Amino acid sequence: MTETGNTDPAFSIRRMTPGDVELALEWAAAEGWNPGRHDARCFFAADPQGFFIGEQGGEPVGCVSAVAYGDGFGFIGLYIVKPEFRGKGLGMRLWEAGMAYLGDRNIGLDGVVAQQANYRRSGFRLAYRNIRFEGTAQGSAGGGVPPGIVELPAVPFGQLVDYDSLMFSAPRPAFLRAWCDHPGAVARAAMKDGGLRGYGVLRPCRSGYKIGPLFADDSATAAALHDALVAAVPGETVFLDVPEVNAAAVALAVGRDMKSVFETARMYTGEPPRVPVERVYGVTTFELG
Incomplete structure (x- = not known):
C-alpha cells in the first residue's frame, strides 16, 4: 500500500513477507536488540497482516510491527529506520501506518525510556518499567x-x-x-x-x-x-x-x-x-x- 499523505513519491509502505521479517530482525540485531535466532516465523504467525516495511525507491529502509491480538488489544514494536535514512520523516510515516492498522484497540509498547515524551505525544501513558x-x-x-x-x-x-x-x-x-x-x-x-x-x-x-x-x-x-x-x-x-x-x-x-x-x-x-x-x-x- 502506498502511504497516505506522504510528500515523497519514492517512499511507499507495504506489508511484510516472512522474508521481510527476517530482514527486520537483522536490523534489530544491528541496533543491539539481540533478537532470537528463529523469532521471525513466530512473530509473523502472531498476525501476518501486522508487519509493515517502508521502501525508498524500492529499497527497504524501515519497518514497524503492529500486531493485533483480537479486536481489543495490539502491540507496537520493531520500530526501526536504517541510520542513513533517519531525520527525513520516514519513521513517522511507518508509525502512522502501524497505528492506523491497530485503530481504536488499546495499544501497548515497550519503548526506550528516553523516548517516553514522544510516545506520550502519540497518546501513550506509562504503566511501569521492564x-x-x-x-x-x-x-x-x-x-x-x-x-x-x-x-x-x-x-x-x-x-x-x-x-x-x-x-x-x-x-x-x-x-x-x-x-x-x-x-x-x-x-x-x-x-x-x-x-x-x-x-x-x-x-x-x-x-x-x-x-x-x-x-x-x-x-x-x-x-x-x-x-x-x-x-x-x-x-x-x-x-x-x-x-x-x-x-x-x-x-x-x-x-x-x-x-x-x-x-x-x-x-x-x-x-x-x-x-x-x-x-x-x-x-x-x-x-x-
Missing part, C-alpha cells in the same frame, strides 16, 4: 528436573492457551503454537494435580539465550521453572526481562546473580490490561509484548 537482567546459567546439562516440572509439549494445548490468556493481555493461540515449537528452545511447565501452575520458554538469541515468557502462580514455582530452563544451557549467558513492579521477579533475578543491563517503559494508549503482573516473572518479548 528491566532486562543478564547472568550466567547455572546447573549441568542432563541434571535432574524438579518434581512437577514437565516438558511443555506434555501440556494439552488448550490448557496452555487458557493459562496464557490469563497472563497476557489477550488470547494468542497462533503465536503460542509457533513459539512453543521454537527451534532450539527449551520449554517447561509446572503441573500440580493436573493443573498448570506456570510455564517458561528459553530460546537461543544472537548472543546467549532469553527466557520469555516466564509465568507462574507463585515465586517458588517461578524459581523452579527458571532453574529447570537454565540447567539446559550451563555456562551460557541468559537474559530475563522482568516487570519492575513484580518485586518477587526482581528478587529471583538478583538472587541468581543477574545484573540489570537495560530497561524499557511499558506504555498503553488505554488503561493497563487487567493482567496479574505479580505472576509475570518474565516478559515474552519486548517486540510483541
